[in-house]
Amino acid sequence: MKFALSSPPGRPLVRAMTLAGPAYAWLLLAVFLPLSVMLFYSFMSDVPTSGGNWSLTFQNYLTFFDEPLYRKLMVRSLGLSAQVTLICTVLGFPCAYMLAKVIRGRSREALFLLIILPFWSNGLVRIFSWNMVLRSGGVVDWVLNHLWPWPVDTDLMFSYPAIVVGLVHSYLPYAVLTAYLSLQAIDDSLIEAARSMGAGRLTILRRLILPLAMPGMLAGAVLTFVPVVGAFMEPRLLGGRKGTFIGTVIEDQFVAVFNWPLGAALSFTLLALVLAILFIGMRLSRRNDK
């Protein structure tokens, strides 16, 4: 999407680098260089320790194609992430719309704050609290037993749904807030104009609001999808024996065995897949723009 440069013509690269330089210099030192070391490790047979001998190899990457285990887990993780992202986006949008367009004044700010606040609770403690809510004898079980005439034993812990619940809970605020950012910038006069021209609610939603809110929704989706693919905390703590995903398996390479090369290779494969998906998604949405 090219638009007119709002600066004197000549050297956009220099100007851009002045602005973006510090951020990327920081990222270079703190993230890119260290990850380059990891990338290098991923091509080794063994991490060089005093006395070990190592050689360059592609084997760690080939393992992904040789062993069905890793492919299977990668697909499972991508699927989980897609589900969580979809749920967050769908659940978050109406909430964001209410905040941006319907609720006014002081209550809007209060609600805005309320939605951000869960970010400040410690993630681990939150997950343990979900344990108390979902397990047999926990809050959900208790409530259902009091509402339902027959005794019921609901135990939602250590299951795939529990993982989804925990992840949706952690990432929902992202979806709400980013959608809010775009929705709030929509000038109400546009909506008024559309209404005065006789457009129905559904049409306004579909053709005016959704497209304008798209940048925010996409940002929220990306901020959810990308981290969740490599998640290991929620799967382990909420999934129990069903909690094996690519994130936990990568963690094992560092925690249970000393196989950093394999762990690194799996991580970069993961990164490549995620980037590929984002790239394809971008292309598809570009086509829809035309």
Next chain:
Amino acid sequence: MALIDKVVKRALTCVMAMAALASFAAHAEDVHVLNWKGYGTDEPWALKEFEARTGYHVVNDFFNSEQEMLTKLRTNPGAYDVVMVNSAFNQQAREQNLLQPIDVNGMPNVADLEPKMRHSHLLEIGGQNYGIPWVWGVTSFAVNDTKIHPVPDTIQALWDPAYKGHVGMRDDAIEAVQFAALATGQNINDIKNLDSVKSKLKALTGQLKTFWSSENDWNQYVASGVFYISTYWSGSAARARNKFNLPVTFVIPKEGAIGWLDSLSIPKGAHNVNGAKAFINYMIDPGFYTQWDSRVGAPVSANTKAVAALPAAAFNRAVLANPAVQSRIQFQEPITDDKRRAYLQLWQEIKAQAD
């Protein structure tokens, strides 16, 4: 704006670096100890007593897995004076040049150590000590005796369909494989029939409710009725019973149990070797041990005098010191990296298929 930002960043780094240097210089007579959290070396009352006796101030750091311990040693040479290394890992640490031999002169309590452990082939190489045996224990299983009675005496209880959905275990590939080895009558350090191990483990994952990863997890799961029967460590089971009043009974079944020996070593490049030796000597001291076991709960000391000083009814003395029981325990030997990776992959495959 970018310039100001750079200056602020630089100033901040400088100030913090100086603070770090200052704090380091102030504590040259410290003993830096690396161990699991809450495992004997960081008991506040013990550290106070040690400092009063010797004048050395102890600074603790912790790890959550053996691999992490090795990583910390590798990336921080000279930062630690004492490190707790499970003896099955001692060989690996030694081969990676992370440990130094210990001169036991000036450590009187060493003479009282159980001779088999003192001269264990895991710790004593070419007449040199790379680790002082500290405590040993057993990994087996414990049952909630209000839910399961009579208490079983066979390891196959973990596979009993009556307890399906109420079984727990730790998410550790080596432990899992070794449990299955015991259940199929094999030597845990020399498993010949891996296929039977695989099918045993597949069946076991169907029994599980979830994995526990810390004592705290385990206690909570038993208290809330999630676990009726679960793998556990001997010392921790004693603690669950005495400190948390949970109705658990620890079982060493007829098929045997997995034994482990934890030892204290001195990393290469340690700054305070004298302090390290004094600390290790204190850790195997009967005075420290009896207090540790009675106040908190501990595994079995490698110091025979320390165990003899326990009250007669104490679990460590009454049960684990019993020779009939000891003969059923198979102690862990070191595992090569390749075998470890193979076991991990096997375990991950089985877990991934859990439905």
Next chain:
Amino acid sequence: MKQHNTAGPLELDSPTISTAPHTPSRRPWSVGAALGAIGYGYVVVVIGFLYLPILVMALMSANASPLYELPFHFTIHWYQALADDGVLKAAAFRSIEIALWTTLLSTILGVMASLAFFRYDFAGKRFLQAMLFPPMAIPWLITGTAMLIFFFAIGIGRGLHAILLGHVALALPYVIIVVGARLRTFSPELELAARSLGASGWQITWRVTLPAIAPGVVAGALFAFAVSFDQFVVSYFLSDPGETTLPVEIYSAIRKGFTPEINAISTIIIVVSMGTMLIVSRLYRFGGEQ
């Protein structure tokens, strides 16, 4: 369909034009009002969902059982224990301090970088944008280990400065993406118009662009704070023993003995944050309206 609204410069400053918010029509049960009511109800449900584990966490901080067993017995024992626990308190303050520095640095650097992407097209722009994803996609365990090795190798070592270095790097992608989403709803013609009126680059940024994207900047800052405050994996690797952050203390405590003291401090943090944010919102309306 253009992706930014075409309102002129004046309208953005004045109170929103639709001075007639959805006035219900003469009939009391119009569709609009019904939808509004459902919308309010929905927001309440979402907030309820977000706060369920937090309320449970707060409840358990006042429960006597150290193993989180019900039935509930009220006690302030854990709060008393917390008052004596110097380590946990010190860790909490350290976390807050680091999070504030992280927020400041990453917001400034991130907004600058965002502006660069918004204003200029240059070679390598796509690549730089793609490079925001590795810190988010690659499991923190890998990044943390890589940072540990690299910082050790070049002499930075570990400690608070290393943690700050890492946190800002992890927070930057969030700020850039969020502010970028808001910028996409901002009309570049505004900047052009201001320049044609003779304003300098700095003036344009400070007086035209930043106020319009203020909600995005604030949201980015809040995300940066949350990323830093809740970060435990990277902090775990880079912290000096004895000088850890709160999430690291909690993570280590979970291994040994997770007492409701953890709940107590988490509850206190939530309550204090709520109070702080209410005060801040009285002073500054970041809803974006004047």
